[in-house]
Amino acid sequence: MLVHSRKAKWAVWTVFFLFFLPLFALPLLVVLGASFATNWSSVLPSGFTTGHYSAATRGEALQALTTSLVTALAASLLALVTGTWAALAAAALKKPYRTVLDALFMLPVAVPSVVVGLAILVAFSQPPFLLNGTRWIVIVAHTVLVTAFAHQSVSAAIVRLDPAYEQAAASLGARPSYVLWRVRIPLLLPSLTAAAGLCFALSMGELSATMMLYPPDWTPLPVLIYAATDRGALFAGSAIAVVLMAATLLVLLAVSRLRTKASYR
Amino acid sequence: MSGGIRFDSVTVAYDGNVVLDALDLTVAPGEVLALLGPSGSGKTTALRAVAGFVRPVAGRVFLGDRDVTDLPPYRRGIGMVVQQYALFPHMRVEENVAFGLKARKVAKSGIRGRVAEALEMTGMAAYAPRYPRELSGGQQQRVAIARALAIQPDVLLLDEPLSALDAQLRSGMLAELARLHRELPDVSILYVTHDQVEALTLADRIAVMDKARLRACGTPRELYRTPVNEFTASFVGNANLLPVTVSSGGVSFGGVELKTETAGAAVGARATLCVRPHLVGLGEGPNRLSGTVGEIQWRGATHRLYVDVDGHRVMADVPELRNPPAHGDAVTLHFAPEDAVLLTAGVTHD
Secondary structure (H helix, E strand, O other): OOOOOHHHHHHHHHHHHHHHHHHHHHHHHHHHHHHOOOEOOOOOOEOOOOHHHHHHOOHHHHHHHHHHHHHHHHHHHHHHHHHHHHHHHHHHOOHHHHHHHHHHHHHHHHOOHHHHHHHHHHHOOOOOOOOOOOHHHHHHHHHHHHHHHHHHHHHHHHHHOOHHHHHHHHHOOOOHHHHHHHHHHHHHHHHHHHHHHHHHHHHHHOOHHHHHHOOOOOOOHHHHHHHHHHOOOHHHHHHHHHHHHHHHHHHHHHHHHHHHHHOOO | OOOOEEEEEEEEEEOOEEEEEEEEEEEOOOOEEEEEOOOOOOHHHHHHHHHOOOOOOEEEEEEOOEEOOOOOHHHOOEEEEOOOOOOOOOOOHHHHHHHHHHHOOOOHHHHHHHHHHHHHHOOOHHHOOOOHHHOOHHHHHHHHHHHHHHOOOOEEEEEOOOOOOOHHHHHHHHHHHHHHHHHOOOOEEEEEEOOHHHHHHHOOEEEEEEOOEEEEEEOHHHHHHOOOOHHHHHHOOOOEEEEEEEEOOEEEEOOEEEEOOOOOOOOOOEEEEEEOHHHOEEOOOOOEEEEEEEEEEEOOOEEEEEEEEOOEEEEEEEEOOOOOOOOOOEEEEEOOHHHEEEEOOOOOOO
16 A cells, blocks of 8 residues: 555555445445345345346347357457557658557547447448448447447557567567567557457447447347336346346456466567 | 678668667678667667668668668567567567567478577576566576577667666676677677677677767777767767877877877877776876876775866776775776777767
């Protein structure tokens, strides 16, 4: 810890319990509690049941979970490839061009995701790019939204990469493409997996743009949660929310295991 | 002829800021040339121009008789070792050493033998399966050298290769580098350093750089015995630099006549007399200088005296004294006329 005196440590712990727990942990616990309940009229939920979970892991909900996982996986992979490519290309550019390219990739973060959703809906509702009504429009929207994060975290890693590695490789006779695949990408791998995890988590939770775009046969989990709570089925919605949380956490955990294997320093 | 490096008035500038000014320099095949200079002198820039990481704004760089000025680094075929080694952290030692061979598409059957040979030469054969992070600084240095040697370059560039090592390891590695050079007599080595001991120990010739320019070039002995200017005199070894006026048959230093070879310098001209501290003796002799002891340092086998002579501080390294003089004592120093060098170029006093 950065604080050394006993008093300061107590103060830090107090702040932690007063602010962090109620703000971050408690709402999640409430959702967890609600997901096992049929009734919540007093301080604690009542009417213990696992019925919501059996509903949340079959039929429509299971379909939505698969939809979410496939969408997030596709979107984060696409975002990782384009984001990394763009970051590598930007690093090779001269200053003013690099700034422009970086700004371009940051745009989807600056623009509200509802606007991004609307823009994609308008843009892809007519030929020649008629994606409206297909699952692809959801995947495209998610890709656009998360590429910014992939690009940014990979850019940051490239800046930190010591140019001495590339130069040593080049002096040993390695062409730029060989240097890229054998030296730069492997050295960037920890950042790439971290970026992939971030993109995946963001895509799993995306609602506002998805709402405008999803076709009936491609309903991601957040939409289902929203629909459930919208019609008053709070406890059933909580169970689906917990499933969403667990699925996302599991994938992130797997990715982070990959990361520790790939980090060298 | 395939080896050797030639700089043909190579100028490098960043945004109009000249960091290397019209360098003319030749490294013969099999020669070790040290580029010696303080930081910012342009020595590393010169090395990077050979490696291909900076593009000269004027002049040409030749490797052997091949003009490589416009070639990208990967087509130059140079071995390079940098200060921080830059070993690939995700590869084992053997993979690091094999990297250049694989990148050049050397046949698999040939790679194993050459990797083993390079590791053998640097004494790192036992560490082949390790990762760089599992090695000490000195061991990483050896792997970096093995990696550069594995591609069998005609030219080896060493950029401050020992500066990240502690003093004891450094002298060991110096001997090691000298041995490697004996085993590879055809490889030209360009050795960039700010450490005069490394340059004097290892180099066949030293090129002294300062402020983007080449100040002097010669064998270590020439530069040490007969430096051509004040910068070289003070950067290669220690030197007393006395402001003098040329007189008939010698020089005059603050009213004291000193005998020395004047080599035809005009009488009355300003000049600098360079005398190495270890050639200055304590006591009576030819070319006497009288002064008071400013400071005295015991250095084991020698005493270093700082003597104030007529407002100038003169250093003398004398064999350890039984009864060393104390601060403020009046002493007499002397040196032989043939041990002094008169510098008439680049005189900074007036």
